[in-house]
Amino acid sequence: MAAMLVSPPPPPQLLHPPPPSPGFELHKAALYVGDLDPEVSEVELVDVFSGMGPLVSVRLCRDSLSGKSLCYAYVNFFHPSDASKALACLNHTKLMGKPMRIMWSHRDPLPRKTGLANLFVKNLDPSINSASLQDIFCKFGNILSCKVAEENGKSKCFGFVQFDSDDSATAALNALNDTMLDGKKLFVSKFVKKCERKEASEETKFTNVYVKNLGEDLTEDIIRDKFSEFGKVGTVVIMKDGNGKSRGFGFVNFESPDEAKKAVEALNGAMLGSKKLFVGRAQKKAERQELLKHEKEMVNCNIGKEKASNLYVKNLDASVDDDKLQEHFSSCGQITSAKVMRHDSGLSKGFGFVCFSTSEEAQKALTTLNGTLLHGRSLYIAMAQRKEDRQRVLRDYYSQYLLQYYGPHFLSSGSSSPDYSFVPFPHPNPTPQINSPQPIICQQFGRNLGVMRPFAPQNYQQNFSTFVRKPSGFIL
Structure with a gap:
């Protein structure tokens, strides 16, 4: 009996229009749109930006819990020339009463976290807006972002200008600082993060002293006698629980601030009974919360600095040790640590970390050494990321495409788990090459597909992809 010929299933239908002309660089056609009014939706953004050219996608970023707008969005064009025209024509124009701040989209967070080439400008005349400020500074180089701070639509008389290079920022600072503009002397300086600022303020005067780490056997009379050595004490209180037991802290109130200050300087860290005292100025709850917030900012600031100077190095040969790395x-600069990660057996895992003393040195190494050979193997170098950050980037990567090609209803349809039953399908035309400083990491998807699913490294941005659903009854 002759074998029956079974025709293969028809090719699946593509879910997006064909890509633009060859040579198109996707990452150069994406814009960041900030300072949006909370009421602005994707509809208004499409209406405004579609007049500049055909759009690939518009994504308004929202809070994951409340769904409220975060007041910034990403607009992706098919052609870089249209994106450039939108930046030139629409930057600082008003949408629903608020001027938009538009800049090229940058996935690399290094400039944002380190404040590279960012200037702080104050003592501006109230008539100077963001567009005027950009006109003043643009002669010194390419400006990435320019903004005059406002409150209720009125200028706060200061702003920020970020260039694409430190040389441009330095030239602008040297040329414009202490110059007159509309009758006011400009103050221009390098931008310093809030957590790094040292505010010069007068020393706070106080009479109430907070005492911690008190022993259970200490009484108010013992504490009064000890603190009376430094001045006249008004009241002494030891805080107690509902059973009348000491909670280990209390307050001592002096008559004069000088006496309270002397007591703090002399008794903080001193032994009283069997414990070492902590003695300091008593603070209100709101002040303590502000102090804790400031300390948290300092920690986050230091973490940001450390991350910006720490590099991840992959594809190491087994013979490479810490010294060779x-x-x-x-x-490229001063290295504070270099570590090759190893299994418990001592064998190299093929990757490691190199931490520089400054973020500029780390960026230099990333630019110059990525792809270079070490013991015959080409190195892959990227900014080091925490596991949580990598997972977040991956989630954002796929969420963007789901929103782009299936619409907001796909993720907000009430289903606790969206339908992810689709696979990447190669476009019949060659995919345009993306000029990215980092290679694309892929994993095989499916058993015999031979199809690779891309992962997005930190500074890799692809603005469209081709997804198809699995054809009904088609067995892989």
Whole structure:
């Protein structure tokens, strides 16, 4: 009996229009749109930006819990020339009463976290808006972002200008600082994060002293006698629980601030009974919360600095140790640590970390050494990321495409788990090459598909992809 010929299933239908002309660079056609009014939706953004050229997608970023707008969005054009025209024509124009701040989209967070080439400008005349400020500074170089701070639509008389290079920022600072503009002397300086600022303020005067780490056997009379050595004490209170037991802290109130200050300086860290005292100025709850907030900002600021100067290095040969890794990177700056990660058996895992003393040195190493050979193997280098950050980037990567090609209803349809039953399908035309400083990491999807699913490294941005659903009854 002759074998029956079974025709293969028809090719699945593509879910997006064909890509633009060859040579198109996707990451150069994406814009960041900030300072939006909370009432602005994707509809208004499409209406405004579609007049500049055909759009790939418009994504308004929202709070994951409340769904409220975060007041910024990303607009992706098919053609870089249209994106450039939108930036030139629409930057600082008003949408629903608020001027939009538009800039090229940058996935690399290094400039944002380190404040590179960012200037702080104050003592501006109230008539100076963001567009006027950009006109003043643009002669010194390419401006990434320019903004005059406002409150209720009125200028707060200061702003920020970020260039694409430190040389441009330095030139603008030297040329414009202490110059007159509309009758006012400009103050221009390098931008410093809030957590790094040292505010010069007068020393706070106080009479109430907070005392901690009190022993259970200490009484108010013992504490009064001890603190009376430094001045006249008004009241002494030891805080107690509902059973009348000491909670280990209390307050001592002096008659004069000088006496309270002397007591703090002399008794903080001193032994009273069997414990070492903590003695300091008593603070209100709101002040303590503000102090804790400031300390948290300092920690986050230091974490940001450390991350911005720490590099992840992959594809290491098994023979490369810590010393060889450090030697290879030493030409780019001062290295604080170089570590090759190893299994419990001592064998190399094929990757490691190199931490520089400054973020500029780390960026230099990333630019110059990525793809270079070390013991015959080409190195892959990227900014080091925490596991949580990598997972967040991956979630955002796929969420963007779901929103782009299936619409907001796909993720907000009430289903606790969206339908992810689709696979990447190669476009019949060659995919345009993306000029990215980092290679694309892929994993095989499916058993015999031979199809690779891309993962997005930190500074890789692809503005469209081709997804198809699995054809009904088609067995893989």
